Amino acid sequence: MLGSGIIKGLAETGRNFVGSYFDPERMTTVEYPEQRLAPKENTRQFPFLVFDGEAALAGLRCVACQICEKECPPQCIYIEKSREKKPDHLGKPQFHPAIFDIDISVCMSCQICVEVCPFDAIKMDTEFELSTSDRFGGLLMHKDLLARPNSHFLKVHPTDAGVIDARRAEERARLEAKARLDSEAKAKEAPPAA
Amino acid sequence: MFQAIDQIFVNLLRGFLGHLPEPIRPWAGLVISLGAILGTFGLLFGLTTVCERKAIARMQNRLGPNRVGPYGFLQFIADGIKSLTKEDIVPRSADKVVHFIAPLALLVPVVLTYLVLPFGRNMVVLDLDAGLLFYFAAGASTELAVFMAGWSSRNKYSLLGAMRAIAQMLSYELPFILSTIGVVMVTGSLSTVRIVEAQGPGDGWLAHWNVFTPWGFAAFFLFLIAAFAEANRSPFDLPEGESEIVAGYFLEYSGFKFALFFMAEYLGMFSSSALAVTLFLGGWTAPVSFLGFVPSWLWFFLKLGVLMALFIWVRGTTPRLRMDQLMDFAWKFMLPLALFLIPVVVLWDRVGRGWVGWVLCGPIVAAAYVWLGRALVGRRRIQLRTYRYASG
Numbered sequence: 001m002l003g004s005g006i007i008k009g010l011a012e013t014g015r016n017f018v019g020s021y022f023d024p025e026r027m028t029t030v031e032y033p034e035q036r037l038a039p040k041e042n043t044r045q046f047p048f049l050v051f052d053g054e055a056a057l058a059g060l061r062c063v064a065c066q067i068c069e070k071e072c073p074p075q076c077i078y079i080e081k082s083r084e085k086k087p088d089h090l091g092k093p094q095f096h097p098a099i100f101d102i103d104i105s106v107c108m109s110c111q112i113c114v115e116v117c118p119f120d121a122i123k124m125d126t127e128f129e130l131s132t133s134d135r136f137g138g139l140l141m142h143k144d145l146l147a148r149p150n151s152h153f154l155k156v157h158p159t160d161a162g163v164i165d166a167r168r169a170e171e172r173a174r175l176e177a178k179a180r181l182d183s184e185a186k187a188k189e190a191p192p193a194a
Numbered sequence: 195m196f197q198a199i200d201q202i203f204v205n206l207l208r209g210f211l212g213h214l215p216e217p218i219r220p221w222a223g224l225v226i227s228l229g230a231i232l233g234t235f236g237l238l239f240g241l242t243t244v245c246e247r248k249a250i251a252r253m254q255n256r257l258g259p260n261r262v263g264p265y266g267f268l269q270f271i272a273d274g275i276k277s278l279t280k281e282d283i284v285p286r287s288a289d290k291v292v293h294f295i296a297p298l299a300l301l302v303p304v305v306l307t308y309l310v311l312p313f314g315r316n317m318v319v320l321d322l323d324a325g326l327l328f329y330f331a332a333g334a335s336t337e338l339a340v341f342m343a344g345w346s347s348r349n350k351y352s353l354l355g356a357m358r359a360i361a362q363m364l365s366y367e368l369p370f371i372l373s374t375i376g377v378v379m380v381t382g383s384l385s386t387v388r389i390v391e392a393q394g395p396g397d398g399w400l401a402h403w404n405v406f407t408p409w410g411f412a413a414f415f416l417f418l419i420a421a422f423a424e425a426n427r428s429p430f431d432l433p434e435g436e437s438e439i440v441a442g443y444f445l446e447y448s449g450f451k452f453a454l455f456f457m458a459e460y461l462g463m464f465s466s467s468a469l470a471v472t473l474f475l476g477g478w479t480a481p482v483s484f485l486g487f488v489p490s491w492l493w494f495f496l497k498l499g500v501l502m503a504l505f506i507w508v509r510g511t512t513p514r515l516r517m518d519q520l521m522d523f524a525w526k527f528m529l530p531l532a533l534f535l536i537p538v539v540v541l542w543d544r545v546g547r548g549w550v551g552w553v554l555c556g557p558i559v560a561a562a563y564v565w566l567g568r569a570l571v572g573r574r575r576i577q578l579r580t581y582r583y584a585s586g
Contacts, residue, residue, distance in 0.1 A: 001564060001567055001568075002527070002563070002564075002566075002567025002568070002570060002571055003567065006508075006511070006512065009511040009512065010507060010508070010511050012511070013253040013507065013510050013511045014253075014507070016252070016253045016254065016255055017249065017252045017253045017507075017510075019255075020252045020253075020255050021252070026255040027255055027256075027257065028255070029256060029257045031257070031260075
């Protein structure tokens with residue numbers, strides 16, 4: 001009959017109206033600045049550079065291979081290689097970035113730089129409150145702003161960081177074992193020579 | 195004590211006018227009453243916008259505005275400041291004079307309709323003998339302003355919106371007015387004050403509100419639906435359908451002029467709700483005689499508030515009608531039913547109130563409703579639609 005539909009509809013909205021006051025399950029709104037959602041592990045916003053140890057710029061894992069710069073779809077990364085090399089965590093001499101800039105106003109958070117990095121040096125951060133009053137200079141992040149300690153990486157992406165740390169420790173251990181074997185072998189070879 | 199509270203505003207005005215020289219008293223009274231009405235309903239307009247946003251948000255399980263002031267209730271002040279300070283843009287090719295006049299031409303007749311509404315015992319600005327006629331005459335002239343706005347903007351969407359608005363408002367004007375004829379017939383007066391007084395409790399304990407009769411019940415809902423359409427409210431908000439014609443006739447208005455349109459729409463809604471209260475819900479009278487100690491103006495605004503809540507509730511519920519559905523509903527359902535109610539009122543008046551009238555008139559009205567409703571929606575043939583390419 002004419003009018004039964006609207007009564008049904010009114011009943012539905014009425015139920016929603018009353019229910020919203022008594023049933024906290026219905027209200028999914030998070031009032032952002034005061035309330036926040038619990039962080040999710042796979043959140044990604046903008047990249048940061050991981051460093052080991054205490055000194056930020058000295059401990060950067062980045063070796064300035066420029067793969068991320070070439071792969072970046074919106075080309076928001078700019079890298080200049082250093083002239084001299086210095087040893088990385090495995091003792092191998094490597095370049096390091098003299099300049100490493102990311103324009104986060106251009107970055108589209110695609111994570112391709114992270115995917116292609118062979119050194120686990122660039123990772124996605126979860127920081128999103130990056131508003132600034134200077135929209136050109138303020139959003140161009142230099143490497144001193146991009147550098148974050150490994151402990152920060154462990155905090156924002158614990159699983160990923162744990163896997164990477166284990167692998168790096170294993171690599172180091174293998175290298176040390178090899179070095180030990182080498183020195184032992186050298187030591188064995190040495191006596192006859194002496 | 196009761197008299198003092200009930201008549202507090204009347205006595206205040208009378209006391210103030212006593213200090214003025216005799217010749218300017220009627221004019222001063224008019225100006226003060228009009229100022230009081232504009233102030234009261236302006237504030238009510240602001241509060242209603244906030245309540246509406248909050249209520250609709252709750253119906254959609256959202257929170258709604260809750261930042262400005264306690265529970266967000268001062269949001270309307272922030273909105274008002276914003277619209278006052280916004281740039282007022284007039285399109286280069288617009289008819290500038292008409293474009294400027296249109297919002298005023300919309301607001302003034304709407305305010306005029308408040309003059310004949312009794313807000314409480316002895317609280318009416320003009321007790322005209324033909325008050326109801328005055329109300330409809332003033333209210334109908336808003337259509338001109340709507341078309342002025344749509345035409346002068348020189349925008350296709352504005353013009354389409356204005357055309358829709360005119361078509362809709364003219365079509366719904368008929369049931370809007372015809373549904374009130376029964377009240378006039380029963381009361382024997384066009385004066386809004388007489389109509390309210392005729393609905394008072396009289397000797398019995400229950401008030402003789404017109405809505406408590408079979409024809410009055412039907413006429414009340416007809417009137418209310420027509421009032422929805424006259425106010426361009428959902429589900430009859432075709433003139434401003436955002437998805438099709440952006441904002442309709444006030445598309446090219448910004449800043450304060452837009453606020454005027456917005457205000458006129460709400461004031462129109464208040465005034466037609468107030469007229470519904472006056473004609474069908476007994477105006478300022480109490481529903482039962484033992485509640486007569488509540489001041490009359492409080493009753494009036496209580497009933498107005500209930501109707502406003504209904505307006506908001508329906509807006510939160512219904513989707514927009516299609517143009518043909520809109521026209522069908524006005525001409526094929528509301529108009530015949532409103533016309534049909536007139537002989538029923540005659541019958542009711544002959545057999546008198548009481549159970550005999552209910553037994554005779556109730557089934558007639560119900561049958562007319564069912565029959566017309568079936569004629570409107572029942573004849574719809576739903577065929578299986580076939581597609582040449584899409585269904586392969």
